[in-house]
Amino acid sequence: MDPQIIIARRVAKELRSGNLVNLGIGIPTLVANYVPSDLKVFFQSENGLIGTGPIPEQGMAHPLLTDAGGRPISALPGAATFDSAMSFGLIRGGHVDITVLGGLQVDAHGLLANWMIPGKMVPGMGGAMDLVSGAKRVIVAMQHAAKGKSKIVAKCTLPLTSSRPVDLVVTDMAVIGFPDGKATLLETAPGTSIGEVLAVTEAELAVPDSVPEMKL
Amino acid sequence: MKAVSVEEAVAMIPAGASVMVGGFMGVGTPERLLDEMVRQQKSGLSLICNDAAIPGKGVGKLFDAALVSQLTATHIGLNPKAQQQMLASQIKVDLVPQGTFVERIRAGGCGLGGVLTPTGVGTLVAEGKRQIEVDGKAFLLETAIHAQFALVHAFLADYLGNLSYALTARNFNPIMAMAADTVIVTAEHIVPVGVIAPDHVVTPAPLVDYLIANG
Numbered sequence: 001m002d003p004q005i006i007i008a009r010r011v012a013k014e015l016r017s018g019n020l021v022n023l024g025i026g027i028p029t030l031v032a033n034y035v036p037s038d039l040k041v042f043f044q045s046e047n048g049l050i051g052t053g054p055i056p057e058q059g060m061a062h063p064l065l066t067d068a069g070g071r072p073i074s075a076l077p078g079a080a081t082f083d084s085a086m087s088f089g090l091i092r093g094g095h096v097d098i099t100v101l102g103g104l105q106v107d108a109h110g111l112l113a114n115w116m117i118p119g120k121m122v123p124g125m126g127g128a129m130d131l132v133s134g135a136k137r138v139i140v141a142m143q144h145a146a147k148g149k150s151k152i153v154a155k156c157t158l159p160l161t162s163s164r165p166v167d168l169v170v171t172d173m174a175v176i177g178f179p180d181g182k183a184t185l186l187e188t189a190p191g192t193s194i195g196e197v198l199a200v201t202e203a204e205l206a207v208p209d210s211v212p213e214m215k216l
Numbered sequence: 217m218k219a220v221s222v223e224e225a226v227a228m229i230p231a232g233a234s235v236m237v238g239g240f241m242g243v244g245t246p247e248r249l250l251d252e253m254v255r256q257q258k259s260g261l262s263l264i265c266n267d268a269a270i271p272g273k274g275v276g277k278l279f280d281a282a283l284v285s286q287l288t289a290t291h292i293g294l295n296p297k298a299q300q301q302m303l304a305s306q307i308k309v310d311l312v313p314q315g316t317f318v319e320r321i322r323a324g325g326c327g328l329g330g331v332l333t334p335t336g337v338g339t340l341v342a343e344g345k346r347q348i349e350v351d352g353k354a355f356l357l358e359t360a361i362h363a364q365f366a367l368v369h370a371f372l373a374d375y376l377g378n379l380s381y382a383l384t385a386r387n388f389n390p391i392m393a394m395a396a397d398t399v400i401v402t403a404e405h406i407v408p409v410g411v412i413a414p415d416h417v418v419t420p421a422p423l424v425d426y427l428i429a430n431g
Contacts, residue, residue, distance in 0.1 A: 046314065047240040048384045063243070064371070064385040069294070070241030070270070075383070083418075084240070084266070084387045085322050088315030092335060122302070122311070123293020124267075125341075130315035133335045163338025 001216075003172030006189055007141050009034045009216045010170045011100055014139060015041050019097040020090070022046060022131060025069055027141045028100040044096060046087050046127045051079025068127070091127065092134035099135035101128060103142040103169070105156045108203040110165030110178035112140060113158035125161065132162035144171035150202035152176065152183065173197050175214060182206050187214045217377030217424045225400050225426050226252040232260040232285075234363040236321065236392040240266050241294065242274030244385030246369040246402040248428060250274065254281045262286040264363055266317065266388055268298035282306070288361065290314040313341060316358050318391055324362035325394025331358050366396030370419070373403035374410070377424035378417045386418070393419045400426045 008030035015021060015035055022044045023029050032052075035041055043052045045067050052067065053074035061072035075081075090096055105113040112132060115125040132138050142151055152169065169176040174197045175187035184206040188197055190213055198205060226249060229235065239245030253261075254277050263284045268291075269276035278284050279298045288310045292298045301307045312320070319331045332355035336342050346357040368389045371382035379401060381389060393399050401424050 045384065047243070048387050062383065065383040066241065066243045068240070070243060081383050081386060083381075083390050084314070084318040085391050088318055092315050092333065121293075123299075124289060124291035124311040125313050126267075126291035127314040129313040129339065129341065130335045133337075134315075159340045160338065162335075 001190075003143060004030060006172050006214070006216065007143075007170050010175065010214050011139055011141050013215065014168070015039060015098065017041070020044060020050065020095060022091065022096050022099045022135065024099070024101040024128070024131075026102045028102060031100055031141070044087070044090065045073065046091065048083060048087050049075060049079060049081050051076045053079075088127070088130055091130050094134055094136055096131070096135040098137045098139060099131040100139045100141050101131060103140040103151060105151055105153050105158050106140055106142075106166060106169050106176075107153050107156045108183045109181055110167075110183065111156055111163070112138075112161045112166050113156040114140075114161050116159055118159065128161050132166065133164055137168075138164070138166040140166050140169045142169070142171060144173040144197075145200050150200055152201045152203045152205075154203050173200070176205065184208065185211055187212055189214050190216065217421055218426055219429050220426050222248050222252045222402075222428050225249065225428055226256050226258065228398070229253070229258055229365055231258055232262070233258070233365055234262040234264065236264040236363040236366040236396055237275050238366070238368045238387065238389035238392050239269070239274050240384065240387040242269040242276065244369050244381070244387050244389055245269070245274035246367045246400075246428075247274065248402050249367045249400060250277050253278060253283065257281070257283070259283045260285045264288045264321070264361060266290050266314065268292040268295035270294055271297050286310075288312060288317070290317050316341075318388060320358050320361040321388070321391050321395045323360035325391065328360055330360050332356070333358055361395065363396045364398065366392040366399045368393045368399060368401045368419075370401055370403040371405065372412050373401060373406050373424075373427055374408060374412050374421075375406070376409050377401070377421035377427055378409075378412050379403070379419035379424065380412050380416050381418055390419050393423050398425050399423055400428065402428045403430070406430050
């Protein structure tokens with residue numbers, strides 16, 4: 001299975017009926033494709049919409065209805081629109097149940113860096129810092145390693161997104177949580193052994209007696 | 217509120233002015249005002265806008281014409297020209313978390329000196345800022361933002377200047393309409409008084425100084 005699809009399918013299992021969920025750009029966006037249709041999840045787009053729907057068919061796009069990247073989207077029946085103060089009030093105020101974001105690094109204590117590479121990439125943090133500071137539950141959806149280098153590090157070398165640790169990291173190899181503030185291997189991807197995960201993870205991972213395989 | 221042509225409105229803005237522009241990636245942006253800013257070559261602008269849009273769209277046009285000298289924004293990663301100008305030190309850029317950005321503008325429009333936010337505590341954003349503890353929780357003091365001009369795009373404007381907005385084109389527009397000395401508005405449709413029901417007015421008419429005539 002494609003690594004991104006493993007991640008998206010596993011993250012989708014975390015969503016519950018009635019949740020207000022914010023999906024970031026990249027792999028997190030794919031999560032919406034794997035939510036069972038009987039689950040009533042509200043997706044927020046931080047540019048001012050709850051109730052985002054699929055990309056409209058050719059010729060059906062509305063220029064005043066877009067996602068946070070400026071791409072055309074649709075709105076589901078029951079959707080609501082609002083200004084940016086309300087949108088970030090929802091985010092910072094703890095009204096968003098789950099935020100799913102991409103990551104550059106997550107460290108052994110669950111701290112996330114995902115908004116800049118000094119001297120190389122300085123796009124700006126957009127809504128990431130508010131989402132990590134304010135959402136009830138923060139899930140990072142990212143590849144386990146990039147160019148052979150672990151993205152689960154002992155300590156972030158890139159600038160942090162927040163001083164608040166994330167709750168869960170889902171990669172193409174593993175699910176990692178942070179009980180008692182310590183990175184812990186919770187699940188492995190189908191066909192991936194515990195040893196393989198540990199071999200490519202820079203951070204020290206606690207390994208419980210039982211580490212089940214991800215159910216996708 | 218006074219109805220004016222787009223040429224007259226932009227002529228009021230001096231070079232080097234601080235200007236807030238509504239919109240999110242160019243959606244809900246007063247394009248006609250920006251086109252006229254470029255035509256009249258209003259340079260040295262101190263621009264306050266969520267993002268730098270993309271070249272050729274929204275405030276992206278101001279970067280195409282190199283009219284911006286200072287930028288306060290949350291994300292400029294999708295405009296390579298703005299990135300180049302930042303890395304070449306042609307523009308001074310202050311990057312602000314989006315929730316902080318909108319609350320600082322809201323504070324500026326509501327007579328507040330600033331806001332206390334947990335966003336950015338323990339990150340680069342906290343550098344040089346006062347950290348204040350309230351009930352055992354750490355917050356950053358983020359000061360208010362106010363500008364000389366706000367350029368706002370509405371969906372409906374009535375003959376008095378009452379405004380309503382559409383879908384995701386609302387974004388920063390009603391917040392910015394509170395936070396500038398002079399508020400200049402374009403609208404998709406200009407309609408008779410009464411068409412926008414009182415419950416649906418988002419920006420009340422007394423906040424609007426100039427409405428750009430359509431056509």
